[in-house]
Amino acid sequence: MLAEIKGINEECGVFGIWGHPKAAELAYYGLHALQHRGQEGAGVVVNDGSTLKVHKDLGLVNDVFKQAEFSELSGRAAIGHVRYSTQGDKSKNNVQPLLFHSQSGSMALAHNGNIMNAYQLRGELEAQGSILQTSSDTEVLAHLIKRSGKIKMEECMIDSLQKVIGAYAYLVLTEEKLYAALDPRGIRPLSIGRLGEAYVIASETCAFDMIGASFEREVLPGELITISDNGIASTRFSEQKQRKLCAMEYVYLSRPDSDLNHTNVHASRKKMGIELAKEAPVEADVVTGVPDSSISAAIGYAEQSGLPYEMGVIKNRYVGRTFIQPSQELREQGVKMKLSPVRKILEGKRVVMIDDSIVRGTTSKRIVRMLKEAGAKEVHVRIASPAITNACYYGIDMSTKEELIAANYSVEEICEVIGADSIAFLSEEGLEKAIVQAKSIHQGICTACMNGNYPVTQENEKVISYTRC
Numbered sequence: 001m002l003a004e005i006k007g008i009n010e011e012c013g014v015f016g017i018w019g020h021p022k023a024a025e026l027a028y029y030g031l032h033a034l035q036h037r038g039q040e041g042a043g044v045v046v047n048d049g050s051t052l053k054v055h056k057d058l059g060l061v062n063d064v065f066k067q068a069e070f071s072e073l074s075g076r077a078a079i080g081h082v083r084y085s086t087q088g089d090k091s092k093n094n095v096q097p098l099l100f101h102s103q104s105g106s107m108a109l110a111h112n113g114n115i116m117n118a119y120q121l122r123g124e125l126e127a128q129g130s131i132l133q134t135s136s137d138t139e140v141l142a143h144l145i146k147r148s149g150k151i152k153m154e155e156c157m158i159d160s161l162q163k164v165i166g167a168y169a170y171l172v173l174t175e176e177k178l179y180a181a182l183d184p185r186g187i188r189p190l191s192i193g194r195l196g197e198a199y200v201i202a203s204e205t206c207a208f209d210m211i212g213a214s215f216e217r218e219v220l221p222g223e224l225i226t227i228s229d230n231g232i233a234s235t236r237f238s239e240q241k242q243r244k245l246c247a248m249e250y251v252y253l254s255r256p257d258s259d260l261n262h263t264n265v266h267a268s269r270k271k272m273g274i275e276l277a278k279e280a281p282v283e284a285d286v287v288t289g290v291p292d293s294s295i296s297a298a299i300g301y302a303e304q305s306g307l308p309y310e311m312g313v314i315k316n317r318y319v320g321r322t323f324i325q326p327s328q329e330l331r332e333q334g335v336k337m338k339l340s341p342v343r344k345i346l347e348g349k350r351v352v353m354i355d356d357s358i359v360r361g362t363t364s365k366r367i368v369r370m371l372k373e374a375g376a377k378e379v380h381v382r383i384a385s386p387a388i389t390n391a392c393y394y395g396i397d398m399s400t401k402e403e404l405i406a407a408n409y410s411v412e413e414i415c416e417v418i419g420a421d422s423i424a425f426l427s428e429e430g431l432e433k434a435i436v437q438a439k440s441i442h443q444g445i446c447t448a449c450m451n452g453n454y455p456v457t458q459e460n461e462k463v464i465s466y467t468r469c
Helices: 023-033 118-127 138-146 153-161 206-211 247-253 265-279 295-305 328-338 362-373 411-418 428-435 461-465
Strands: 012-018 041-047 052-058 077-083 098-102 105-115 166-174 178-182 191-195 198-202 214-218 223-228 231-236 286-289 313-315 339-341 350-355 378-383 422-425
Touching: 012 023, 012 105, 012 166, 012 178, 023 041, 023 077, 023 198, 023 206, 041 166, 052 105, 077 105, 077 166, 098 138, 105 118, 105 138, 118 138, 138 153, 138 166, 153 166, 153 178, 153 223, 178 198, 191 206, 198 206, 198 223, 247 265, 247 428, 265 295, 265 378, 265 428, 286 295, 295 350, 313 362, 339 362, 350 362, 362 378, 362 411, 411 422
Parallel strands: 286 350, 350 378, 378 422
Antiparallel strands: 012 077, 012 198, 041 052, 041 077, 098 105, 105 166, 166 178, 178 223, 191 198, 191 214, 223 231, 313 339
């Protein structure tokens, strides 16, 4: 269990645009902004007005599009996807968007999240004669749409979305329209932007900033958005329920310059640090954060505690997130290459080390040891989120309790395992104060991985091992 490197891993990021002559190029830049959400594969499907064309492959966005001829990807609409898979086949077949052709027209799908009843739906589809070409749960929706039997595409979408259970943000592109849909609880993020006369859809608002688009609003839970040359329209496929946006989007997954549900990610992380300093003060000399997602919380902790913030740990900018490496050996090497201590800052000091979360504990153990080897007299670990004690079934790579250190050890035991002088986690109340701006049906977070209160229940445990995205 403790042999695994830290791994809170987002499954995917989606980007769509309608009504711009350079749609594929803008999708390329939008995917660059979302690269942190998936680094195993990337792709774009473009609509040239009569046909859909795809360019996708395994690898980073830059690598996938290095040889791309955008003149051959001309069109005024496109959807794109960056992928991180958790299990199963990592072949090009599973790289999205998935493109399907039929006598009635073509359709491309991009998906972020996890369909919990995909195993059951897949079995039903196969029993009806469907032959699925990938091991991705995304393909299930395409078959449901084609088998719906409704006349209009919007009706087929609604009929199909009402059959899927889980957390999802979907983009669907046809020759005539672009569709976007968000699950009834709004567990995954999805926003709408404008670029001149063009409409843009993205997992995070940082993609809008990348291409110069302005934020319009979020896609609402249970909402189906339809975009065409006639403009934008909204339909509900489910009644709106209490919003349960994934708390880990704020804690770790999203970029600090993104806004989620009207809350800036950097600002919320800084507030987490402030609340953590109120709840778990300690006598120390300096505060440092583990780059990159913990820096905002470390600044907040330092400001609230009155301790100086120092860059005690430096990140090698040419090494990606450790979870990207597909094997344990490569992940281990990636951590060694990734972080370096600043000895002159740490030597002889009592250090408060702020991290966003602990999953398996191995990375925390290595960083604590690294700080002490660099001369830190004491290392007090403060985690800017509650302890993760439960598996996630909504699209994050934390699928079993056995791999979670906080599910198997007490706080005192975790402190001993990682070699810290003390450790404390932010409370659930503190986390909510930092994120939720007001009590309403539109505001709320999913903290199931921290408390086991799942907003969407899982009916079949076999979906745990099913390939997501």
